[in-house]
Amino acid sequence: MQLNTHKDSAVIEQVADWLVLLQSDDVTELDIKRLNLWLAQNKAHRDAWQQANHFLTNIEHLPCSVNSQTMLTLNQQGRRRVVKLLSALFAIPTTGYLTVQSGLHHSVIADHQTAIGESKTVTLNDGSVIELNTQTKITTTFNQVQRSLNLLAGEIFITTGKKHGELLPPFRVITDHGVIEALGTAFNVKATEQGIEVEVSEHAVLVTTEHAELMVKAGESLKFSRHMLQPKVNKLQLSAMWRKGLFVAASLPLFQLIEELGRYHHRLVNIDNSIRNIQVSGTFDIHDFTGTLALLCESLAIDVVYRTKWWLAIVPKAPHS
Known part of the structure; x- marks a missing residue:
């Protein structure tokens, strides 16, 4: 991802604002909802957010010339430095370091992926279990202020975890069409050419797109894209039968x-x-x-x-x- 237009610079400024806010002690539930809406607005927001968070999660892999304290101790006074660092990192040509390390685009290797006919189970640091179906690619971002998974392609079944006694940030699945926030749940997510299909097995998820917000409860499913929501009751829970x-x-x-x-x-x-x-x-x-x-x-x-x-x-x- 190479950002160089005025519009892209504005996105970097917004990413920096969100990073600073989430690092503070004043973040509220309303702030989280606002972030979900911002992410749902367009793909440029989601790409920039995921890439910036990848730096936080994999700070030890950054070049030695990058001052890691700039990213690890975000605050209002350091915001200008954060913007400068993000601008420099996003501006690296796509044939360079970021493309190899980030794993955020379909053209590069994801954090976790499966081949045709292959399935895989991944357990994340917070205890969440991600089951990957055939031809699936995901990236994950886990740090003190964010738990997120970017579904690049394919299908996953998620059972969210929660370490006893720990207050964890919301678990989000970020897609090209919107954001799915888990509300203590187990659910299936499938990316298709038409959009995203979600089926909830336990509890509920909150789906946020550019134009709408909808809660999907256990026994319900939802097909959605940037411009469409198609909910329905599906007590049979058939979409996740691939796990069997x-x-x-x-x-x-x-x-x-x-x-x-x-x-x-x-x-x-x-x-x-x-x-x-x-x-x-x-x-x-x-x-x-x-x-x-x-x-x-x-x-x-x-x-x-x-x-x-x-x-x-x-x-x-x-x-x-």
């Missing part, structure tokens, strides 16, 4: 089922247009793509034609001669 190696389809078009299962496999699949929207219901093993295709051929009027090991076509079943 399953995907549940309820009257889902065939092409959407194949897209979902395709997230876990290196396969190129072509579907004949005449059968793309056949409705499918059932429970499928996400790791057994070949077995799933065989089951579909038994229950639907379709056939599978293998062009190569990794390339196949789903076509209408040929009539019996």
